[in-house]
Amino acid sequence: MLFKKKDKNDNKDLAKVAALLIHAAKIDENFENEEKNIINQALLKLGAKNQDIEDIFRQGKKLEENANQILDFTKEVKNMEEKKKVEIIETLWKIIYSNKDADIYETSLMRRLAGLLYIDNKIMGDIKEKIKKENQ
DSSP, X not given: OOSSSOSTHHXXXXXXXXXXXXXXXXXXXXXXXHHHHHHHHHHHHTTOOXXXXXXXXXXXXXXXXXXXXXXXXXXXXXXXXXXXHHHHHHHHHHHHXXXXXXXXXXXXXXXXXXXXXXXXXXXXXXXXXHHHHHTO
16 A cells, blocks of 8 residues: 555545656647556556545646646655655556657656655666667
8 A cells, every 4th residue: 555544545545656757747748548548447556446536636636737846746746665766657658658658758857766766876777778669
């Protein structure tokens, strides 16, 4: 499970993670169904219930649309165990490479996230190359 406590805040916390993933999907101004499917699969893997996915996605989309900066979303991820952080970074790269290429805005976002989430550059690069090869 993503979070230790089990209460009504779980979906709110997952919505913040969804907002970060949605932000990455929208940054190239080409948000497609494939990216939405990647996000929904990631939410399920992080502990969301199938029946809550659409609601979490809607909440995440609303949070992303009303946010001024990504810091609001990275707080949740930063406090996660390393394994979950890596899963989210993998998901972010999957979103970026879902259209087979990464533009300068997407790579810039990932560099910022590496710093904000305290992800080592080597780990970030290894994950990027793994996902890039999978999507060729």
